[in-house]
Amino acid sequence: MxxxxxxxxxxxxxxxxxxxxxxxxxxxxxxxxxxxxxxxxxxxxxxxxxxxxxxxxxxxxxxxxxxxxxxxxxxxxxxxxxxxxxxxxxxxxxxxxxxxxxxxxxxxxxxxxxxxxxxxxxxxxxxxxxxxxxxxxxxxxAPARPEYPQLLAVKSGDQYRFVEVGDIDWIEADGNYIRLHVGTQERLVHKTLQEMEEHLLDPARFVRIHRSTIVNLSRIATVEPLFHRELSVALKDGTRLVCSRRYRPRLQERVYFTG
The missing domain is CATH 3.40.50.2300 (Response regulator)
Structure with missing residues (x-):
């Protein structure tokens, strides 16, 4: 040059x-x-x-x-x-x-x-x-990172109540519905857990730990081993959930266990 x-x-x-x-x-x-x-x-x-x-x-x-x-x-x-x-x-x-x-x-x-x-x-x-x-x-x-909604509009009677996705602590299956646990409140949504997991929840923030349970990773306080390679997952508000043997690898992919 x-x-x-x-x-x-x-x-x-x-x-x-x-x-x-x-x-x-x-x-x-x-x-x-x-x-x-x-x-x-x-x-x-x-x-x-x-x-x-x-x-x-x-x-x-x-x-x-x-x-x-x-x-x-x-x-x-x-x-x-x-x-x-x-x-x-x-x-x-x-x-x-x-x-x-x-x-x-x-x-x-x-x-x-x-x-x-x-x-x-x-x-x-x-x-x-x-x-x-x-x-x-x-x-x-690099493949574009999918966009996930920040808000969910949950129907309640003749109204829609807004729920910030990041505020959801955990989600459980309830028949043909799912139940959102947001602090002390619960919201019933006509969706399946599979639909929520695949289309509405950021996998970097939420992980399925059971066939009927999805949890917000930021809400987990402790994890303890149970029988048959299952885990007891305690949330910061004291809620206890079970991580089944089938879904345990998903949790271990998202969390680094030092021991």
Whole structure:
């Protein structure tokens, strides 16, 4: 790589592109080799220009910034700084170990700090690519985590009463219904335990411990062995439940037993 850092600016907002270009053109060691208005345009430009650094907007029509990284491949991407006006994308980028993230609107001081980091990264870059972008690609390729409801609307006469799923202590089968235990209250719901388990409850928070019982893991206080490899599960409110031999492995998958 030469002493000049060849830089590409990718953003669907012309004002944002102009602002970034203006900051970059004040730097003696930076050459802006082009601008792109969307991800689809950026992919062939990155392949053709092979810039050292790219400022990459996240939210763009068609192919977004993350899509650009996946299309190019982490091992072939230049040093990359993500940018967006939306904080949720910033969190996702940082989770992916991005070099840096510009949250719009940014000022010249913030841009300068980012450029300083990008400059150092571009000058020390190894041909193998940036492992942080590889982490992003792995994140993008991971199956999406299912969304589970935060509230249940439980019919009570002519009304619906709302129950926060996180407030449910445990659930038991009751014929063709299930009974939700929420503190000192109970709510009867015309659902099966199987339906609740498969479609409405986050398996990271709830586990089935018996053919007729599901428990909120955060409510468990103690576990004691019983006969025939069953377990006695005591909740924080004093309720005692039985974890059957059949469902014991499910509990042990969710909880690390040190002894």
């Amino acid at each position: 030469t002493d000049v850092i060849r830089t590409l600016v990718v953003d669907d907002d012309p004002l944002s592109r102009a602002r970034i270009r203006g900051f970059l053109e004040r730097e003696d060691d930076v050459e802006v080799v082009g601008e792109c208005a969307d991800g689809a345009e950026a992919i062939p430009r990155i392949r053709a220009e092979r810039p050292d650094l790219v400022f990459l907007d996240v939210q763009m029509p068609g192919v977004d910034g993350f899509g650009v990284v996946e299309a190019i491949g982490a091992e072939r991407m230049p040093v990359t700084v993500f940018a967006s006006a939306y904080v949720e994308f910033a969190l996702r980028a940082f989770e992916a170990c991005a070099l840096d993230y510009l949250l719009k609107p940014f000022d010249e001081e913030r841009f300068g700090r980012t450029l300083g980091r990008a400059r150092a990264a571009a000058r020390s870059r190894q041909p193998a690519g940036d492992p942080r972008l590889d982490a992003l690609v792995q994140l993008l390729r």
